[in-house]
Amino acid sequence: MTDPVLSVQGLSVETRDGVRLVDDLSFDLAPGEILGLVGESGSGKTVACRALMRLLPEPALRIADGRVALMGQDLVTLSEARMRGIRGRQLGMIFQNPTAHLDPVMRIGDQIAEAVRLHEGASRTDARARAVEALRQVGIPDPEARAGSYAHEFSGGMRQRAMIAIALACNPKVLIADEPTTALDVTVQAQILRLLMDLRDRQGVSIILITHDLGVVAQTCDSIAVLYAGRLCERGPKRGVLGAPAHRYTAGLIRCQPTSAGGEGMLDTIEGQPPAVSAMPKGCRFHPRCGAVIAVCNTHQPEQTARGPGHIAACHNPVADAAMTVSV
Amino acid sequence: MHRYRFVLLRPLQFLPVLFGISVITFVLVRLIPGDPARMLLGTRATASALERIRAQYGLDESIWVQYLYFLKNLFAGEMGKSIVFKTDVLKLIGTRIEPTLVLVIGSVALAILIAVPMATIAARNRGRIPDQVVRVVSTLGLGTPPFWLALMLMIVFSVKLDLLPVSGYGRTLPEKAAHMVLPCLTIALSLSAVLTRSLRASLIAQITSDQATAARARGLSEGTVFWRHVMPNAIVPTLNLLAVNVGWLIGGTVIVESVFAIPGMGQLLIRGIFSRDYMVVQGVAMCFAVATVLVNFLADILTVAADPRVKL
Ligand SMILES: Nc1ncnc2c1ncn2[C@@H]1O[C@H](COP(=O)(O)OP(=O)(O)O)[C@@H](O)[C@H]1O
Ligand SMILES: [Mg+2]
Numbered sequence: 001m002t003d004p005v006l007s008v009q010g011l012s013v014e015t016r017d018g019v020r021l022v023d024d025l026s027f028d029l030a031p032g033e034i035l036g037l038v039g040e041s042g043s044g045k046t047v048a049c050r051a052l053m054r055l056l057p058e059p060a061l062r063i064a065d066g067r068v069a070l071m072g073q074d075l076v077t078l079s080e081a082r083m084r085g086i087r088g089r090q091l092g093m094i095f096q097n098p099t100a101h102l103d104p105v106m107r108i109g110d111q112i113a114e115a116v117r118l119h120e121g122a123s124r125t126d127a128r129a130r131a132v133e134a135l136r137q138v139g140i141p142d143p144e145a146r147a148g149s150y151a152h153e154f155s156g157g158m159r160q161r162a163m164i165a166i167a168l169a170c171n172p173k174v175l176i177a178d179e180p181t182t183a184l185d186v187t188v189q190a191q192i193l194r195l196l197m198d199l200r201d202r203q204g205v206s207i208i209l210i211t212h213d214l215g216v217v218a219q220t221c222d223s224i225a226v227l228y229a230g231r232l233c234e235r236g237p238k239r240g241v242l243g244a245p246a247h248r249y250t251a252g253l254i255r256c257q258p259t260s261a262g263g264e265g266m267l268d269t270i271e272g273q274p275p276a277v278s279a280m281p282k283g284c285r286f287h288p289r290c291g292a293v294i295a296v297c298n299t300h301q302p303e304q305t306a307r308g309p310g311h312i313a314a315c316h317n318p319v320a321d322a323a324m325t326v327s328v
Numbered sequence: 329m330h331r332y333r334f335v336l337l338r339p340l341q342f343l344p345v346l347f348g349i350s351v352i353t354f355v356l357v358r359l360i361p362g363d364p365a366r367m368l369l370g371t372r373a374t375a376s377a378l379e380r381i382r383a384q385y386g387l388d389e390s391i392w393v394q395y396l397y398f399l400k401n402l403f404a405g406e407m408g409k410s411i412v413f414k415t416d417v418l419k420l421i422g423t424r425i426e427p428t429l430v431l432v433i434g435s436v437a438l439a440i441l442i443a444v445p446m447a448t449i450a451a452r453n454r455g456r457i458p459d460q461v462v463r464v465v466s467t468l469g470l471g472t473p474p475f476w477l478a479l480m481l482m483i484v485f486s487v488k489l490d491l492l493p494v495s496g497y498g499r500t501l502p503e504k505a506a507h508m509v510l511p512c513l514t515i516a517l518s519l520s521a522v523l524t525r526s527l528r529a530s531l532i533a534q535i536t537s538d539q540a541t542a543a544r545a546r547g548l549s550e551g552t553v554f555w556r557h558v559m560p561n562a563i564v565p566t567l568n569l570l571a572v573n574v575g576w577l578i579g580g581t582v583i584v585e586s587v588f589a590i591p592g593m594g595q596l597l598i599r600g601i602f603s604r605d606y607m608v609v610q611g612v613a614m615c616f617a618v619a620t621v622l623v624n625f626l627a628d629i630l631t632v633a634a635d636p637r638v639k640l
Binding site: 087 | 636
């Protein structure tokens with residue numbers, strides 16, 4: 001197995017009051033891998049990826065524990081100045097809402113060129129040419145002219161393409177995509193996902209694709225990590241996790257998918273609401289909503305146990321093997 | 329460039345606006361109790377002398393006819409003759425316009441020079457001591473009436489420290505500059521308080537905005553994010569606030585010109601009011617109105633230049 005580009009170990013994020021919004025998150029990302037980070041809204045996906053970028057809104061939130069090794073180098077202990085050299089150059093990020101995350105009064109081309117000039121010391125004309133090239137790469141027609149446009153002159157899908165161009169302008173090793181298609185309509189969604197997969201194939205970039213949509217994961221990702229209330233429930237290759245989910249929460253999510261084979265017209269839902277961060281249940285955080293609680297669930301957090309090659313789950317009473325089959 | 333088409337079209341809208349303003353100033357001036365002829369000649373003037381003055385200035389005509397004269401003059405680019413100064417109002421304004429222009433432009437420039445650094449320091453240190461200090465200073469600036477501030481500045485810098493002249497305007501350029509420092513500072517301190525508050529609030533909103541986070545995610549330093557992405561987005565609302573305040577600013581110059589005895593248009597306006605010099609009051613009021621309209625026009629142009637989303 002090749003060395004991972006990014007290896008996250010025991011990452012925890014705390015609020016000022018000591019509430020753990022992300023607790024003990026671990027995963028590896030191989031070169032060219034697309035990892036789907038899945039969870040209901042509020043499960044800590046955005047907080048986790050801001051922590052990877054060291055862009056938490058301090059002092060409200062801080063990294064309490066853990067290691068984030070990018071090609072062997074720990075980012076958590078890096079100085080802010082060195083970290084700035086990583087952002088945009090090694091780690092690119094794109095966001096859920098491209099409209100809000102683009103500067104409305106700066107030309108798109110200038111926003112791309114900005115990172116190129118900063119990280120590579122390129123001249124103004126070189127950076128401009130790179131910006132046009134980046135726009136071409138993400139499939140924006142007539143990139144020479146569009147580099148001079150402003151965000152409001154682009155459609156939603158085009159804005160997300162422009163954001164991807166900004167993030168990829170310096171050819172980062174890892175792209176963190178925080179719900180990149182949630183704000184877009186379905187046809188555009190598919191185009192953007194297609195684009196991300198193309199970029200992975202062409203440039204070998206590894207992608208962390210954050211989403212609450214298992215359908216997106218099934219189409220796009222190589223592996224999956226499922227987050228519930230800030231904790232990792234289950235992680236593994238896509239086939240393993242979607243085909244034979246071990247954690248009750250993962251199984252529930254799959255049943256809730258409109259496309260899943262178990263659906264049969266009626267949509268299942270998981271009863272109840274995710275816990276408030278200030279009132280985390282004791283034991284397994286999912287047990288108040290779980291249909292298969294055993295005594296230990298109420299008192300002890302489950303340990304992560306191996307379920308298959310690269311497939312782990314943290315559940316006291318996992319789904320029996322082959323109890324579910326889902327066409328992926 | 330169609331976003332700038334309004335620059336050509338907007339002046340057409342000025343005509344009805346200025347027409348309305350002319351009606352209002354004309355009527356308001358004549359609502360001031362008192363009779364120009366009597367003010368000029370004194371209480372012991374004979375009835376025939378009063379009549380002569382009234383006839384000379386057309387004050388014996390009906391108010392409609394007077395207004396038509398006023399309009400006819402305006403179209404000919406004239407504003408009538410001052411009863412007190414016995415000269416053309418436009419010429420009179422010409423001799424008075426320089427100190428007022430210097431005062432307005434100087435105090436706006438000074439206010440911006442004060443407000444931008446203050447708001448920057450406050451926003452980048454929000455909640456901490458520098459922010460508190462700026463808050464206290466700007467609250468003081470808001471709460472202090474300009475006339476009182478003017479007197480205090482005069483006492484400190486002119487009387488006690490003897491650094492600057494007390495009042496007047498002077499003849500040579502250095503003299504004029506020295507005379508304008510305190511008047512400009514008086515207005516600038518009040519105005520900068522308003523601007524600082526507005527700019528601080530927009531800066532903070534932009535510092536925590538998504539687009540600033542995205543800029544940080546590109547690896548930009550906090551300083552670069554601030555000057556390249558935060559400030560350009562925060563400046564537009566404050567620019568418009570400045571334009572909205574131009575009426576207040578003109579009122580301020582009238583007071584400040586009186587306190588510092590500056591021979592500007594504000595002082596001319598006050599003299600005109602006291603002597604019921606209708607033509608002078610009308611003329612100065614029209615000038616102030618035109619200035620306000622033009623400043624707002626300029627602010628619109630700047631807004632369109634600063635924010636590519638704006639269409640007017
Ligand atoms: N600045 C913050 N201060 C305190 N709590 C926060 C802050 N930002 C997010 N949270 C909390 O962290 C939790 C996870 O949020 P988030 O990562 O945005 O969820 P997701 O992206 O999975 O929808 C939420 O319960 C949210 O209320
Ligand atoms: Mg989120």
